[in-house]
Amino acid sequence: QVQLVESGGGLVQAGDSLRLSCAASGLTFSINAMGWFRQAPGKERDIVGYITRTGDDTYYADFVKGRFTISRDNAKNAVYLQMNSLKPEDTAVYYCAARLGPAAVTASGYHYWGQGTQVTVSS
Numbered sequence: 001q002v003q004l005v006e007s008g009g010g011l012v013q014a015g016d017s018l019r020l021s022c023a024a025s026g027l028t029f030s031i032n033a034m035g036w037f038r039q040a041p042g043k044e045r046d047i048v049g050y051i052t053r054t055g056d057d058t059y060y061a062d063f064v065k066g067r068f069t070i071s072r073d074n075a076k077n078a079v080y081l082q083m084n085s086l087k088p089e090d091t092a093v094y095y096c097a098a099r100l101g102p103a104a105v106t107a108s109g110y111h112y113w114g115q116g117t118q119v120t121v122s123s
Helices: none
Strands: 002-007 010-013 018-026 033-039 046-052 058-060 068-073 078-083 092-099 117-122
Touching: 002 092, 018 033, 018 092, 018 117, 033 068, 033 078, 046 068, 046 078, 058 068, 078 092
Parallel strands: 010 117
Antiparallel strands: 002 018, 018 078, 033 046, 033 092, 046 058, 068 078, 092 117
16 A cells, blocks of 8 residues: 655764655555654664654654754655764664654554665764
């Protein structure tokens, strides 16, 4: 019904920037919110932020405020995560997720998931 594919991860130095992309296909008209999550080894999957379909509501976790920005292009059925001033503690697998209902901040609230893309930040 909905397929999500992340891209843009890689190995960077502390202070560098990366832009992650998430392409959605299938019944994308049903998506009301898109979220970005990350999971480091041995840690739980935490929300990075979300954006609603219209882009009028966004949320960011405290640990990325002022550094990361979420945007979307509905014409392309894509959502982006611009990551600036990256820190070693940002190292994780980053996932995009789609929610059919109102926006949520927990992973359990999202219906569809991409496969993840690795972001590694060296000091």
